[in-house]
Amino acid sequence: xxxxxxxxxxxxxxxxxxxxxxxxxxxxxxxxxxxxxxxxxxxxxxxxxxxxxxxxxxxxxxxxxxxxxxxxxxxxxxxxxxxxxxxxxxxxxxxxxxxxxxxxxxxxxxxxxxxxxxxxxxxxxxxxxxxxxxxxxxxxxxxxxxxxxxxxxxxxxxxxxxxxxxxxxxxxxxxxxxxxxxxxxxxxxx
Amino acid sequence: xxxxxxxxxxxxxxxxxxxxxxxxxxxxxxxxxxxxxxxxxxxxxxxxxxxxxxxxxxxxxxxxxxxxxxxxxxxxxxxxxxxxxxxxxxxxxxxxxxxxxxxxxxxxxxxxxxxxxxxxxxxxxxxxxxxxxxxxxxxxxxxxxxxxxxxxxxxxxxxxxxxxxxxxxxxxxxxxxxxxxxxxxxxxxx
DNA sequence: CAGTTCTTAGAACGCTCGTTATAGTAGCGG
DNA sequence: CCGCTACTATAACGAGCGTTCTAAGAACTG
Numbered sequence: 001x002x003x004x005x006x007x008x009x010x011x012x013x014x015x016x017x018x019x020x021x022x023x024x025x026x027x028x029x030x031x032x033x034x035x036x037x038x039x040x041x042x043x044x045x046x047x048x049x050x051x052x053x054x055x056x057x058x059x060x061x062x063x064x065x066x067x068x069x070x071x072x073x074x075x076x077x078x079x080x081x082x083x084x085x086x087x088x089x090x091x092x093x094x095x096x097x098x099x100x101x102x103x104x105x106x107x108x109x110x111x112x113x114x115x116x117x118x119x120x121x122x123x124x125x126x127x128x129x130x131x132x133x134x135x136x137x138x139x140x141x142x143x144x145x146x147x148x149x150x151x152x153x154x155x156x157x158x159x160x161x162x163x164x165x166x167x168x169x170x171x172x173x174x175x176x177x178x179x180x181x182x183x184x185x186x187x188x189x190x
Numbered sequence: 191x192x193x194x195x196x197x198x199x200x201x202x203x204x205x206x207x208x209x210x211x212x213x214x215x216x217x218x219x220x221x222x223x224x225x226x227x228x229x230x231x232x233x234x235x236x237x238x239x240x241x242x243x244x245x246x247x248x249x250x251x252x253x254x255x256x257x258x259x260x261x262x263x264x265x266x267x268x269x270x271x272x273x274x275x276x277x278x279x280x281x282x283x284x285x286x287x288x289x290x291x292x293x294x295x296x297x298x299x300x301x302x303x304x305x306x307x308x309x310x311x312x313x314x315x316x317x318x319x320x321x322x323x324x325x326x327x328x329x330x331x332x333x334x335x336x337x338x339x340x341x342x343x344x345x346x347x348x349x350x351x352x353x354x355x356x357x358x359x360x361x362x363x364x365x366x367x368x369x370x371x372x373x374x375x376x377x378x379x380x
Numbered sequence: 381c382a383g384t385t386c387t388t389a390g391a392a393c394g395c396t397c398g399t400t401a402t403a404g405t406a407g408c409g410g
Numbered sequence: 411c412c413g414c415t416a417c418t419a420t421a422a423c424g425a426g427c428g429t430t431c432t433a434a435g436a437a438c439t440g
Contacts (some may be wrong), residue, residue, distance in 0.1 A: 001386025010387085022321045028218045028306045031427065042389045043428085049387090053428060103303045110300010113293045113356040114412040123357045145366070151365035153347060156354055160346025166303040167313045176335070177342035186258075193415025194407045200417085232419050233398085237418090243398060306409065 011049045014039060021064045023100035027107035030057065054118075063124045064067070064101060069129045071098075076133045083186040085137035086154045089130075090178055091163050103166060130155050157181055169185060201239045204323060208246070209227050209253045213290035217297040220247065244308075251312045254291060258259060259319045261288075266323045273376040275327035276344045279320075280368055283352050296353060347371055 021038040022030060031054060032043040039046075050056040075092045081086035092098060105126070112119040134151035135144075142150075161181070165174040211228040212220055222233040222243060228294075229236075240246040265282045269275035282288060295316070302309040324341035332340075351371070355364040 001382095001384045002439050003383080004387075006386070012315060013305040026302075028301060032429085033427075044390080044430095045388055047429075079319065106303045107300045109357060110303075111216075111218060111299045112297045113300075113353070114218075116212060116357070116359065120357070127354065127358060146370070148363060149367045149370040152363055153351070153371045156350025156367065157343060157347040159351070159353060160348070160350035161343070162267075163299060163303070163349060164317065164342065164346055167299060167306070167310070167315060171304065173342055177339045177346065180336070181343045191412095191414050192409050193413085195415075222399085223397075234400095234420085235418055237399075269428070
């Protein structure tokens with residue numbers, strides 16, 4: 001006898017809703033009860049589908065990572081050089097539609113710097129993927145070591161500018177800084 | 191009648207110890223009980239000197255801010271241009287002796303991006319001070335708007351590189367990226 | 381329909397948390 | 411020494427937490 005089959009679609013549906021909820025709420029204050037209430041289910045349902053709280057958070061971040069990486073490949077993959085790829089990255093990041101996801105991303109970063117083991121895999125993958133996209137954009141003619149160094153700098157600068165605007169809300173100053181950064185970058189990419 | 195005088199020195203002593211403890215532990219897991227145990231006092235003593243938990247955390251961050259700002263002024267204040275000031279900033283930041291404080295700093299950042307009201311003042315002050323030091327380093331001959339934009343970029347890049355090395359531990363790649371960034375910066379500062 | 385497994389919910393357990401109540405001790409002015 | 415205030419500690423309260431227990435419907439196979 002086989003019994004009722006596992007409903008993978010149900011799990012995915014709950015997980016997507018949980019990621020949306022986590023993007024709106026404060027990461028540190030997530031609990032079985034708050035997520036369950038937002039999704040209109042009981043805490044037992046979450047336990048059944050995800051196990052422990054750590055595994056629920058891990059699943060949420062894994063799903064968030066998939067979204068972020070898919071966006072980054074879609075956006076920066078087709079650009080011919082570092083400068084235009086960086087500009088595409090910045091335009092995408094500074095779009096306020098991305099801010100809930102990016103706020104969650106930086107909240108996880110904040111936790112990870114003080115407890116690396118917990119979310120290290122998440123950060124390594126996202127960071128490495130973004131750098132890989134920007135290394136690829138520089139083409140095969142650039143020294144790999146140079147390409148990695150420049151990609152690391154560009155990712156760091158964009159992340160720092162995003163952190164600035166997300167924390168201070170001073171959009172005008174940060175946008176001006178981004179413009180200066182991107183225009184400085186252009187003549188170096190040839 | 192006057193009664194026993196308030197012991198301000200005792201409060202400062204407890205606060206300094208609390209900042210050290212917060213730098214070693216995970217910010218999100220700080221509690222009256224954990225801080226009290228680390229300091230060898232009771233939770234009541236902390237309540238007496240600091241009031242609520244929010245005000246204790248606020249006092250800890252205020253003290254951390256004083257330390258960070260004092261260091262930044264001491265380190266970058268005497269440099270003749272943006273490139274050397276930026277290099278001094280990076281050398282200081284990438285010294286592992288600063289990492290506990292910087293880990294705490296970024297942990298607070300992670301919380302602030304999702305709940306701006308709580309720690310907004312802390313972040314505004316630290317960020318604005320660092321930018322001001324780097325604006326001053328560029329001298330009076332640079333357009334103020336340009337100087338602010340470039341200072342914002344430099345602070346963002348250094349913060350992004352720090353976040354990278356603190357989260358991934360990949361010191362070699364980040365140090366190479368920092369070297370590329372700083373050498374690119376040099377010819378532009380004249 | 382019977383048997384089996386998946387899905388969901390409500391209630392409870394043990395724990396930690398911030399905060400408060402109570403009380404004893406220490407240092408000051410009169 | 412007395413009155414007053416600062417300082418510190420123990421104990422407790424109520425709330426929220428992750429997790430487990432128990433049990434009831436739902437979907438599938440035979």
